[in-house]
Amino acid sequence: xxxxxxxxxxxxxxxxxxxxxxxxxxxxxxxxxxxxxxxxxxxxxxxxxxxxxxxxxxxxxxxxxxxxxxxxxxxxxxxxxxxxxxxxxxxxxxxxxxxxxxxxxxxxxxxxxxxxxxxxxxxxxxxxxxxxxxxxxxxxxxxxxxxxxxxxxxxxxxxxxxxxxxxxxxxxxxxxxxxxxxxxxxxxxxxxxxxxxxxxxxxxxxxxxxxxxxxxxxxxxxxxxxxxxxxxxxxxxxxxxxxxxxxxxxxxxxxxxxxxxxxxxxxxxxxxxxxxxxxxxxxxxxxxxxxxxxxxxxxxxxxxxxxxxxxxxxxxxxxxxxxxxxxxxxxxxxxxxxxxxxxxxxxxxxxxxxxxxxxxxxxxxxxxxxxxxxxxxxxxxxxxxxxxxxxxxxx
Amino acid sequence: xxxxxxxxxxxxxxxxxxxxxxxxxxxxxxxxxxxxxxxxxxxxxxxxxxxxxxxxxxxxxxxxxxxxxxxxxxxxxxxxxxxxxxxxxxxxxxxxxxxxxxxxxxxxxxxxxxxxxxxxxxxxxxxxxxxxxxxxxxxxxxxxxxxxxxxxxxxxxxxxxxxxxxxxxxxxxxxxxxxxxxxxxxxxxxxxxxxxxxxxxxxxxxxxxxxxxxxxxxxxxxxxxxxxxxxxxxxxxxxxxxxxxxxxxxxxxxxxxxxxxxxxxxxxxxxxxxxxxxxxxxxxxxxxxxxxxxxxxxxxxxxxxxxxxxxxxxxxxxxxxxxxxxxxxxxxxxxxxxxxxxxxxxxxxxxxxxxxxxxxxxxxxxxxxxxxxxxxxxxxxxxxxxxxxxxxxxx
Numbered sequence: 001x002x003x004x005x006x007x008x009x010x011x012x013x014x015x016x017x018x019x020x021x022x023x024x025x026x027x028x029x030x031x032x033x034x035x036x037x038x039x040x041x042x043x044x045x046x047x048x049x050x051x052x053x054x055x056x057x058x059x060x061x062x063x064x065x066x067x068x069x070x071x072x073x074x075x076x077x078x079x080x081x082x083x084x085x086x087x088x089x090x091x092x093x094x095x096x097x098x099x100x101x102x103x104x105x106x107x108x109x110x111x112x113x114x115x116x117x118x119x120x121x122x123x124x125x126x127x128x129x130x131x132x133x134x135x136x137x138x139x140x141x142x143x144x145x146x147x148x149x150x151x152x153x154x155x156x157x158x159x160x161x162x163x164x165x166x167x168x169x170x171x172x173x174x175x176x177x178x179x180x181x182x183x184x185x186x187x188x189x190x191x192x193x194x195x196x197x198x199x200x201x202x203x204x205x206x207x208x209x210x211x212x213x214x215x216x217x218x219x220x221x222x223x224x225x226x227x228x229x230x231x232x233x234x235x236x237x238x239x240x241x242x243x244x245x246x247x248x249x250x251x252x253x254x255x256x257x258x259x260x261x262x263x264x265x266x267x268x269x270x271x272x273x274x275x276x277x278x279x280x281x282x283x284x285x286x287x288x289x290x291x292x293x294x295x296x297x298x299x300x301x302x303x304x305x306x307x308x309x310x311x312x313x314x315x316x317x318x319x320x321x322x323x324x325x326x327x328x329x330x331x332x333x334x335x336x337x338x339x340x341x342x343x344x345x346x347x348x349x350x351x352x353x354x355x356x357x358x359x360x361x362x363x364x365x366x367x368x369x370x371x372x373x374x375x376x377x378x379x380x381x382x383x384x385x386x387x388x389x390x391x392x393x394x395x
Numbered sequence: 396x397x398x399x400x401x402x403x404x405x406x407x408x409x410x411x412x413x414x415x416x417x418x419x420x421x422x423x424x425x426x427x428x429x430x431x432x433x434x435x436x437x438x439x440x441x442x443x444x445x446x447x448x449x450x451x452x453x454x455x456x457x458x459x460x461x462x463x464x465x466x467x468x469x470x471x472x473x474x475x476x477x478x479x480x481x482x483x484x485x486x487x488x489x490x491x492x493x494x495x496x497x498x499x500x501x502x503x504x505x506x507x508x509x510x511x512x513x514x515x516x517x518x519x520x521x522x523x524x525x526x527x528x529x530x531x532x533x534x535x536x537x538x539x540x541x542x543x544x545x546x547x548x549x550x551x552x553x554x555x556x557x558x559x560x561x562x563x564x565x566x567x568x569x570x571x572x573x574x575x576x577x578x579x580x581x582x583x584x585x586x587x588x589x590x591x592x593x594x595x596x597x598x599x600x601x602x603x604x605x606x607x608x609x610x611x612x613x614x615x616x617x618x619x620x621x622x623x624x625x626x627x628x629x630x631x632x633x634x635x636x637x638x639x640x641x642x643x644x645x646x647x648x649x650x651x652x653x654x655x656x657x658x659x660x661x662x663x664x665x666x667x668x669x670x671x672x673x674x675x676x677x678x679x680x681x682x683x684x685x686x687x688x689x690x691x692x693x694x695x696x697x698x699x700x701x702x703x704x705x706x707x708x709x710x711x712x713x714x715x716x717x718x719x720x721x722x723x724x725x726x727x728x729x730x731x732x733x734x735x736x737x738x739x740x741x742x743x744x745x746x747x748x749x750x751x752x753x754x755x756x757x758x759x760x761x762x763x764x765x766x767x768x769x770x771x772x773x774x775x776x777x778x779x780x781x782x783x784x785x786x787x788x789x790x
Contacts (some may be wrong), residue, residue, distance in 0.1 A: 033491060065419055148601050149610060151626055153546065155696075155703070198772065200595045202614060202622045206543050206700060215544060215698070217624045219597060219614055222773075227597045229612045231546055231624050237703035238696055239716040260717035301550075301633055303610070308550070308632035321630040322655035377593065377616075377774065 005031035006347045009067035009084050009091070011058050012074035013283040015040040015064075016096050019250065020073070020124065021288050026334030029257055029344050036061035040350040044067055045284030058082050062089035069119075069347050072096060076173035077166065077183070077385065080105035083120070087112040092347050094339070098182045098367065099360030101173035103384070106364050110357040120347035121339075121353045122360030124250075126297035127186035128131040128338040131311045136190050136388075138309060138316065138327070145305025150228040152184050152252045153299025156249070158234030159214040159260035161280040165271050168212045170205075175212030176234045177203070177367045183297045185366045186355070187226045188220065191302050194359070194364060194387040195223035203374040206235065216368050230259050232298075246311040251291030251335055291335045298347045362386050399623075400426035401742045404462035404486070406453050406477050407469035408437040408678040411491050414645065415468070415519065416714075423481055424739050427601045428726050431456035432500050432678075440679030441568070453477050457484035464742050471568035472561065474531060475500035478515070489734070492520040492764065494755030496568035498779070501759050505752040514741035516748045517755030521692035522581035523733040524708045530697055531783075533704060533711065540700025545623040547579050549693025552657035553629030554602065554609040555671070557673040560666050561697030563607045565600075565766070570607030571629045572598070572762045578692045580761045581750070583615065583623045586697050587753070589759060589782040590618035594737050598769040600607040601630065613765050627693075631657050638694045642708040646686030646730055673712040686730045749783045757781045 007028050015236055024032055035046040036055040043054030055061040062070060062085050069092035072082045080100050087091045093113060099122050100106040113120035125265050126132065158180055165174040173179075187198060201218035205211060215233040222228070239259075241248055248254045266274060279285060293313035300311040310317040315329040334340075341352035364386045369380040403425050405412055419427055430441040431450040438449030450456040457465060457480050464487035467477045475495050481488045488508060488649060495501040497696050508515035521527065534542050535545035542690075553575055561567040572672060596613035600606060611626040617623070634654075636643055643649045674680060688708035695706040705712040710724040729735075757780045764775040 146601075148599050149612065149628070150547065151612070200614060200774070202616070204543050204622075204698075206541075217544065217546070217614055217622065219595060219612060220598070227599075227612065229624065229626050233544070233698060233703075235698065235703075237698065237716075238705055238712075245769070259719050261713075263716050303599075303628060303630065303632065308628075308630075308634055316631075319634070320655075320659050321632075324654050379595070379772065379774070 003022075005029055007031055007066055007068040009034040009036070009064060010046075011036050011059045011061055011070055011072045013037040013046060014073065015278070015281050016073040017037040018281060018283055018288060020071070020336065021283070022291065023334045023336040023340060025085070027340045028339060029340055033066045034061055034064045042282060042284050058085050062091055064084050065332040067091060068344065069094060075164070075166070076101055076178060080109055083109040084112050087116040087118055090116055092120060093121045094121045094123060094343055097122055097186065097360065098173065098178045098364050099357060100364060101178060103361070103365060103368065106361040110361055113357050119353065120357035121342050121346060122341045122355050122357060124336050124341065125186040125355065126183040126260045126295060127190040127355065128292045128336065128342070130298055130331070130338060131296065131313065131315055132190055134186050134327065134329040134339055135309050135311055135316050139191055139302060139304065144307040144309070147192060147226045147302060147304050149226065150188050150300065152188055152228065152298065152300045153240060154180070154184065155233045155238045155240040157178070157236035157239070159210050160222040160236045160262035160266055161259055162266070162274050162281065164275045164278060168210050170212045175205070175214065176216065176232055176374070177213050177370060180232055180234060181216060181230070181367050181370060183277040183364055184230050184232060185363045187297055187300060188230060189363060189366075190354070190388060192222040192226050192228060193224070194362065195385045196379050196382050197221045197223055197371045198379045199366060199373055199377040201304045201373040203370065216370055216374070218373070233336045236260070240298050244296055246312055247293045247296065249295060249297065249329070250289040251313060252289050252296045253292060294329060294331050295335060359388065398743075400424055401429045401739055402429070402461055402463040404424055404429040404459060404465045406431050406465055407471075408432040408671070409433075409468065410676050411468035412680055413676060413683060415466070415731065416678070417686065418729045418731040418735060420730060424736045428461045429456055429459045432611055437677060437679050453480050457481050457486055460497065460762070462486060462572070464489065464738065470561070471496055471573060475504055479507050479722070482511040482513055484512055485513060487514045489516045489518060489738055490552055492517055492524060492574045492581065492755065493568065494752060494760050495759060496573060498756070498760060498763060499536055501756040504684045505756055508752055510769055514748065515752035516737050516741060517750050517752060518737065519571060519731050519734045520581040520750065521578040522585040522750065523688060523737070524691055525689050525726070525733060526691065526708065526710055527582050527585055529722065529724045530704050530706055530711050532698065534586055534697060539702040539704070542587060542697060542699050544621065544698040545583050545695065547583055547623065547693065548626040549575070549579065549697045550610060550628045550633045550635040551575070552631035552634070554605050555631045555657035555661055555667050557661070557676065559670045559673060563605050564606040565607045570600070570609065571611065571627055572608050572765060574627070575629060576611060576762050576765060579625050579627060580758045582692055584758060585749070585783060586695075587617040587621050587623060589757065590780045591777050592616045592618055593776050594761060594768055595763045595774040596765040596768040598765065605776045609768070611765055613768070615761070616644045631655070635693050639691055639708055642688045642691065643688060644692065645684045646688040646690045646708060646726070647684050648687060648773055665737060687726070689724060689726050690730060734743065753781045758787045
């Protein structure tokens, strides 16, 4: 046991890493000591900023003795190879959601981490957001009676953000299922305790120019009788952040007059231009978000016997039988501190995180079940679900 | 053809009629000439107010030669007998939703009206709300491309409003299915053109003291590929009117500080006291609502290819590809003028209304299918659906 910062190596210096930069920069419990990235420019920027080593390959990063744990922030389809490499090198792993695209890959990753005796944490995901964490603990406490129903919805411009071509191909993990549904599934499973039983869903792929699922809606049942309603549209029309106090997904206050910006920025771009535009959002090129609130993934309401809990970027609105109140989920000192809590807990104290590899595999199963149910018109029984490993409130 | 007011007889002077009083009082196209009610006090109040005849029985009302059309606003379970009586007497009929409780009764009512050659209009229902009517016409026009998905949700205090005992027994038409789901189904069917194909649903009956369905959630598909997500909770916690500009269902501006009022008013009442409390909301006892906006049934978003249409009490927010705009649905001169439009159109001009008996039967089928799907855990195929009879914009 030591209180030294966790020495982290970063695999992939793209958009996902960019979104973690404010966390890493603000949290003294973690120190970035190395990175791997194919682009020289990104490696140089990393070395300038953090003074560590910029490696060309994941293998070199994993072999770096300065690295205790690897944060895998590469594109979805590369997660499997990179997790296997890190496990083989005996490093603890924080891997971006989704754990993998195929269930077979997810299984291999979970086995590899277990065999190597390293912790595998799937995150960040919006289920780490402090208001979700707070709501999960309130529900577990039983203070408001039994959890009965969850409604989650989110309307964003996801499909019109700059994309590499494979991000618009479902079979390669593109579209809203593997990138966005996974958040909502994580959030809802976290609140309901994890053990989903059945799901029935419909999906929409409505823009022939971006021919992947851009929307879905689903009903899920959970062990114990709770059910959940999930809806997502990434088609960039209605923006449900107006129901989240005009705070965006990353905790930033949204600017007036920015309506339609995502679609406008893409107009008349060909796929090469668009992929290039995406690189302006990577490390060394982009700017970080200035968050003033917790992150969120759209409106979520959890109905219990004696209160509805409505998540906001700043906490939980409690709509009780005769009174309403507010329970704050404090922001900061840095965004995503709960991800670092999980990393430090695992690496320094051998505490299993709430969202292990098994957890990520279970959420991935739900993504596939949504596609399967939408194709068949039938409900799909879930077989690989698990509880959150953090069953007891620990605060 | 004549422009004389339609001479209307009212069957039932309870809560449903009370909610129509502002409409009848303000709209010169209709004149109340008679009523039937079991309570002397209500009949006296009617005669004082309108100068017509207060009958003791429906049969007497239907036999009254002054009556051209009958508005049936009696409890759900009585609709069938009263519609049959009015049809037998050759009177046109406006019957409150739901048309009936059982499909068999609904079939008998539709047949009786057809055989008698009278118009049968099912309403008012929130599908008559001017913003719904406007949205349906905008969708039909094709201006925004194809309709893809509808999300409708409503969180109210329905289950804790004062109830007669049968209003808390599902098999007698109690609970949120037959009183509330029917509105949401009417709204969604109206927007999607009527022809629902399949539904998958879950219901919640969570308060043992009021042991009927108080919540449900459902996914529906429609001919043409559109799908819809419907959610309702009447458990009086979160109130979704905060997402409707703090305007209540009846178009009234909601008072601050009224949170929890429904549950507080019921505390410590026994069923007899509660049924008595309900009579304070009938004609001659209660007060009417002061509406300043159109009525609504909670947030509704219709996703089309080139815009999401979000209904508000005052019109439609159009979230387009790069711009947003607002299309007003004017309020007044009286609330529910579209119901009188339908009545006058049918009685004076022989125009079939948008919501005929067949329409009401189709929406009732969906209520039953929700219960059936929730019980079986399987999707239910709908067999009795119909289009709105008003296929062409008539403005």
